[in-house]
Amino acid sequence: MLKGKKIAVYVTGGIAVYKVSDLVRRLIKAGATVKVAMTKSATEFVTPLTFQILSKHHVYTDTFDEREGDKVSHIHLADWSDLAVVAPATANSLAKMANGLADDFVSTALLATTAPVFIVPAMNQHMLENPATVRNIQTLEDDGRFVMEPDTGFLAEGYTGKGRFPETEKIVETIQEFLLNKEPNLPLKNKKVVITAGGTKERIDPVRYITNDSSGKMGYSLAIAARNLGADVCLISASKTLQTPYGVSLIPVETAQQMHHAVDVEFDTASIVIMSAAVSDYRPEQVLNEKIKKNEQEMILKLVKNKDILATLGSQKKHQFLIGFAAETTNVEEYAKGKLVKKKADMIVANDVSKPHAGFNKDTNEVTIFMVDEEPVELSVNSKQAIAEEILAIALTKMTK
Ligand SMILES: Cc1cc2nc3c(=O)[nH]c(=O)nc-3n(C[C@H](O)[C@H](O)[C@H](O)COP(=O)(O)O)c2cc1C
Structure with missing residues (x-):
């Protein structure tokens, strides 16, 4: 901007x-x-x-x-x-x-x-x-x-x-x-962009939960980039530590189920949906109201599968441009290409989170973008803000094709 x-x-x-x-x-x-x-x-x-x-x-x-x-x-x-x-x-x-x-x-x-x-x-x-x-x-x-x-x-x-x-x-x-x-002529003026960010938390009891290393920085950078292109940005975030970017509406959530519900509510009116949150695949079958006491030598925690938000959106998609993220540590390309087809996404942004400058919690990222009928686009190490701007620029080109 x-x-x-x-x-x-x-x-x-x-x-x-x-x-x-x-x-x-x-x-x-x-x-x-x-x-x-x-x-x-x-x-x-x-x-x-x-x-x-x-x-x-x-x-x-x-x-x-x-x-x-x-x-x-x-x-x-x-x-x-x-x-x-x-x-x-x-x-x-x-x-x-x-x-x-x-x-x-x-x-x-x-x-x-x-x-x-x-x-x-x-x-x-x-x-x-x-x-x-x-x-x-x-x-x-x-x-x-x-x-x-x-x-x-x-x-x-x-x-x-x-x-x-x-x-x-x-x-x-x-x-x-x-x-x-x-500025009257911004490309996303009067368009709604829905972005999910952060790592979801799945409660075990009032003091314990299952989560992951996602900081939400990539999602927040995308929110700033979309806002700067004129969009009405709705940020559905499981991150509690980052400051809400000016002019962005925040929907705070904690669990994968809450995130799914929030995305569902916003989906129909969205032009672009970006699932950059690290959503927990599983949640404890039971959330206990009281802290679990230590007594047995071992403890078995039963987990049940969360619904796949990206895949659900892919199956419901009408006019929306759907962007998913794939954070992997091995076979990044294979998983990303698989996700693109299986989840009916328009774009998958893949990053190898085991690389030193990429992924969770860092201020930089290094990603490859996969789209149907397009050659992969590699974005070399840069700030998450710069990567976010490039992702949206590429999405805009693809949307107007
Ligand atoms: C230590 C000190 C701090 C000051 N802080 C302020 C301030 O924060 N805001 C303000 O309006 N004036 C403040 N003033 C008064 C202005 O400096 C003063 O009104 C001056 O004429 C402003 O000139 P200018 O508007 O041309 O810069 C302060 C003055 C001093 C000595």
């Missing part, structure tokens, strides 16, 4: 300035080119050099420091950017923006830009609740600016309140969602 985007980050003088270095780093990591401008107050907190090193561009601080003979810097930055991010936005800068003041580099460039403006206020709670600030934020929203809600938590003043600079990860997610809503 941010790949190739030109983002001007306007830094104003609040205590949260130091957090913006991480925001800049994350925006660049997500593929954006970033140029930074700072108010004089902002430079009291962090030096321009920090942002220059991170962004690899000159940092603008002075309207009259015109270094490039053929350009007026504040107009150049304003015109260059696809997006303006004001972070942190001080009460003072909000007031200036709301009233069209242009008395330094930042305020002048912001007045000159026609790019969408995304504002991240951060300040003391009383400053935030001051009627003047409330009025200024309302004016900015009425003018079509996006103002992000500050977090509540421990403030620099030493007490808890509203006004904290949100986590940088959350800001990047919100920026992506904001840009997404501005």
Whole structure:
């Protein structure tokens, strides 16, 4: 979503300035080119050099420091950017923006830009609740600016309140969602993508269960990739540790049976269904309400088979594009090809989970994609996010064939 985007980050003088270095780093990591401008107050907190090193561009601080003979810097930055991010936005800068003041580099460039403006206020709670600030934020929203809600938590003043600079990860997610809503021609716009993620848990008693090593990272990466293509994403997840991606609706589940039920409910209206969860093949025949006591030398646990969700969906499939995952440790190709036919899937993403960079719990993956009447496509080691984007790109090509 941010790949190739030109983002001007306007830094104003609040205590949260130091957090913006991480925001800049994350925006660049997500593929954006970033140029930074700072108010004089902002430079009291962090030096321009920090942002220059991170962004690899000159940092603008002075309207009259015109270094490039053929350009007026504040107009150049304003015109260059696809997006303006004001972070942190001080009460003072909000007031200036709301009233069209242009008395330094930042305020002048912001007045000159026609790019969408995304504002991240951060300040003391009383400053935030001051009627003047409330009025200024309302004016900015009425003018079509996006103002992000500050977090509540421990403030620099030493007490808890509203006004904290949100986590940088959350800001990047919100920026992506904001840009997404501005793009009319995304390939999965108005389409529902259902994704399962994580390893299911099959209860034995209140404190014990059967599960597997799946972290859910692949499913969550797919959810982000589908969302970035404009889809309405429904993530049915058995993972409790990962943060729900912004703009994605989460249905938490625990067991394979709960997951199956949740997928069933969503299936009819889905355009793409991706079964990336590691679903337990078996569950204990009996789930005990009380903890099993240790007494015998041996104990036999009787397991019964769970219904195969992918195969059931394959047999019910109408318009849906069905993607299954095959996590194997041996004969990966043979099993994956078998699954493709037996389960009537449109695509099987196979990974050899015994490989060092692939499979459960890792941040990277290495997969081979199998589709009916197509040669297998190998995706070499990459981040799960990049692999997720490639999987969806290939699915889109196949769907439109
Ligand atoms: C230590 C310190 C921390 C500050 N933190 C904030 C803040 O978080 N938010 C805010 O709106 N103002 C904060 N201020 C006040 C601003 O720096 C001040 O209003 C300044 O004029 C803002 O200028 P600018 O909007 O041009 O950057 C702080 C000031 C000091 C000295």
